Amino acid sequence: MNQPERRQRPRGIDVLIVDDEEDIREVLELSLMRMGLAADTTGTLADARRLLGEKAYRLCLTDMRLPDGDGLELVADIQANFPGLPVAVITAYGSIETAIRALKSGAFDFVTKPVELKALRELVNHALRLEPPARATGGEAGRNLVGGSAALAQLRAQVAKLARNQAPVYLHGESGTGKEVTARLIHEMGPRAAAPFVPVNCGAISPELMESEFFGHRKGSFTGAVADKDGLFQAARGGTLFLDEVADLPLAMQVKLLRAIQERAVRPVGAHAEESVDVRILSASHRDLAQLVAEGKFRQDLYFRINVITLRVPPLRERPEDVPDLAAHILARLAEREGTAPRRLSPGAMAVLQQHPFPGNVRELENLLERACALCDGDEIGVDDVDLQPTEGLRPVPTDRGADRPQDEPAGDEEAERTRVLRMLDDTRWNRSEAARRLGMTLRQLRYRLEKWGME
Numbered sequence: 001m002n003q004p005e006r007r008q009r010p011r012g013i014d015v016l017i018v019d020d021e022e023d024i025r026e027v028l029e030l031s032l033m034r035m036g037l038a039a040d041t042t043g044t045l046a047d048a049r050r051l052l053g054e055k056a057y058r059l060c061l062t063d064m065r066l067p068d069g070d071g072l073e074l075v076a077d078i079q080a081n082f083p084g085l086p087v088a089v090i091t092a093y094g095s096i097e098t099a100i101r102a103l104k105s106g107a108f109d110f111v112t113k114p115v116e117l118k119a120l121r122e123l124v125n126h127a128l129r130l131e132p133p134a135r136a137t138g139g140e141a142g143r144n145l146v147g148g149s150a151a152l153a154q155l156r157a158q159v160a161k162l163a164r165n166q167a168p169v170y171l172h173g174e175s176g177t178g179k180e181v182t183a184r185l186i187h188e189m190g191p192r193a194a195a196p197f198v199p200v201n202c203g204a205i206s207p208e209l210m211e212s213e214f215f216g217h218r219k220g221s222f223t224g225a226v227a228d229k230d231g232l233f234q235a236a237r238g239g240t241l242f243l244d245e246v247a248d249l250p251l252a253m254q255v256k257l258l259r260a261i262q263e264r265a266v267r268p269v270g271a272h273a274e275e276s277v278d279v280r281i282l283s284a285s286h287r288d289l290a291q292l293v294a295e296g297k298f299r300q301d302l303y304f305r306i307n308v309i310t311l312r313v314p315p316l317r318e319r320p321e322d323v324p325d326l327a328a329h330i331l332a333r334l335a336e337r338e339g340t341a342p343r344r345l346s347p348g349a350m351a352v353l354q355q356h357p358f359p360g361n362v363r364e365l366e367n368l369l370e371r372a373c374a375l376c377d378g379d380e381i382g383v384d385d386v387d388l389q390p391t392e393g394l395r396p397v398p399t400d401r402g403a404d405r406p407q408d409e410p411a412g413d414e415e416a417e418r419t420r421v422l423r424m425l426d427d428t429r430w431n432r433s434e435a436a437r438r439l440g441m442t443l444r445q446l447r448y449r450l451e452k453w454g455m456e
Helices: 003-007 022-034 045-054 071-081 096-105 117-128 150-162 179-188 207-215 251-263 289-294 300-306 320-338 347-355 361-375 383-387 414-427 432-439 443-452
Strands: 015-018 039-042 059-063 087-092 109-113 169-172 197-201 240-244 280-285 309-312
Touching (some): 015 022, 015 045, 022 117, 059 117, 087 096, 096 300, 150 309, 169 179, 179 240, 179 280, 289 300, 320 347, 347 361, 361 383, 414 432
Parallel strands (some): 015 059, 169 280, 169 309, 240 280
């Protein structure tokens, strides 16, 4: 770099570049200068540690291989001593395993050699939009995660931490626990908050249309493709793509998804070239992905790619102390929707709720309270109103039976069961497959009920 260019460096040093190749250091520094950022550069781990102790940086870029150490050592040092500083690693092309190790160690993100300037700019822009940890872990994390239990406090802390990097996160939890709410919170607290959050239920897309839905298509690529159409990856550009029920993806689509995630590029159906996409991948399932991998129903390489970090969302039965806060929150929301004063739960009704195991988790509580509000006469929901709930006492219906009628069908009021099924069908716009999944039954079991009620 010539002397006039160095004199034009922006005021203040924003980025620390650590790489033992002088050419790469110069290219990175020039690229950052064009973004209005100044950088210190060094080729050794020891010098990087010295500079970190002397100055406050906004971002660190480090190569994985250094003459006197390893980039992961620097990642660990920064995590321990400068937890608010995002650090991104530079890895050799194709070293996805190395990049994943870095992400697990706490790196913000990674870029591969040869460094693509567009990818570098995207990474830097995301990193510089991070808020200081003190602000990020404030009241924002509690806005949608309602409750004061220790389990929820731990979840909030994990969300705040995961929001500060770009690692793929797999959210595991039972149906109705709030996995999408948690994923959205990770997005909203992170540097991609201003960009779209695009949730997709992988089990609700027809296998024949899946590639087009994910990657888009070009006009004339198949019958009915009357115009170019962007896919979900393009819709989430710059933001977060949330793959709910990722276990429902067919194996053929898993291969294509893996490539899209690894290459950070997609090829629309009918297109001749790939186009780069900048998205963060969050995924979720209520099923055991590791077991599906062992059974050959889910690709191991995709499993390790999306499961860089696992976040468990606890079921409601593990945090009964959160039921009062959750109930108050739900009742306030229902009252706002109806334009009325919020109803309250009697002490007896609250005790009944706190003792209930809630197999349907928060979603079940919401449905229960909505029904109670519709049936109770006064401002107070009593024990009798709670007892009228269709999900009270129900157990999950086994999903591996081959018979039309479930042998272990839960006992209860048939009218209440019908109400529950019809409400779920309405919620899913009569998507029978999705409704059956949410109800915890097979499609055949759902059809049996509809036929019995003369509604198939």
